[in-house]
Amino acid sequence: MHRAAAKWEDAIYNxxxxxxxxxxxxxxxxxxxxxxxxxxxxxxMAAGLTEKVWSTEELLRTVPTTNT
Structure with missing residues (x-):
């Protein structure tokens, strides 16, 4: 659970x-x-990963992919 919360906070921050x-x-x-x-x-945005500021709703609707 802690890992999920940490990843969520990272996504919100970034x-x-x-x-x-x-x-x-x-x-x-x-x-x-x-x-x-x-x-x-x-x-x-500074790292070139996205071109816009995301809303929390957009983040919640996004399906993450895993790195294999």
């Missing part, structure tokens, strides 16, 4: 929570959102 230290500066010629300077991102 996929659903943005972190100020990981934000990306949007200033520059490619900035398509005037008035917005920073893009917030999760650790999974």
């Amino acid at each position: 996929l659903t929570r943005t972190h100020k230290s990981l934000r990306v500066d949007l200033t520059g010629p490619l900035n398509g959102q005037p008035g917005r300077r920073w893009k917030r991102q999760t650790p999974a």
Whole structure:
């Protein structure tokens, strides 16, 4: 049970929570959102594993795969 709880907390932390230290500066010629300077991102986004912040509902609906 402890392993499952630890994996759940890891998933929540890495996929659903943005972190100020990981934000990306949007200033520059490619900035398509005037008035917005920073893009917030999760650790999974910073690692290139996903392109969006997941909701808890999306995480609950996702079927995990096992590494063999």
